[in-house]
Amino acid sequence: MKDGRKREDIAIGDLVDVVKKQHQRSGELTQGLVKRILTKAPFHPHGIKVMLDTNEVGRVKEIIDEDF
Template sequence: MNGQNRKDVLPSMTVDIVLKKDQKTGKLTRGIVKDILTNSSSHPHGIKVRLIDGQIGRVQVIHSN
């Protein structure tokens, strides 16, 4: 799953996000979702989330646990 639909992203999921500072390079950061910050049902660049370590970015990959 690519993380563009809000219904696919749930708290406690493991995801790869792209941080604002890494958008040009596309470097991904892996973590566990704490909060979903995007209110709309979808977003073309990925749903914005806060990880449990406090980092904020857009979901690029959802990992099945």
């Protein structure tokens, strides 16, 4: 299981847990499929920012391994 701080680990269509801006304090996670990768940098300490297929935006906290 990978965290979402390296851009190279994230691909379009990946199933991920993200924390949206309004949930940063509570740490509430939203699960979805990556539609777009918004962060241009190769690394971000708080997680790469992505847009989910639901058009919600958040920082990736965990990349879910779909092999389980």
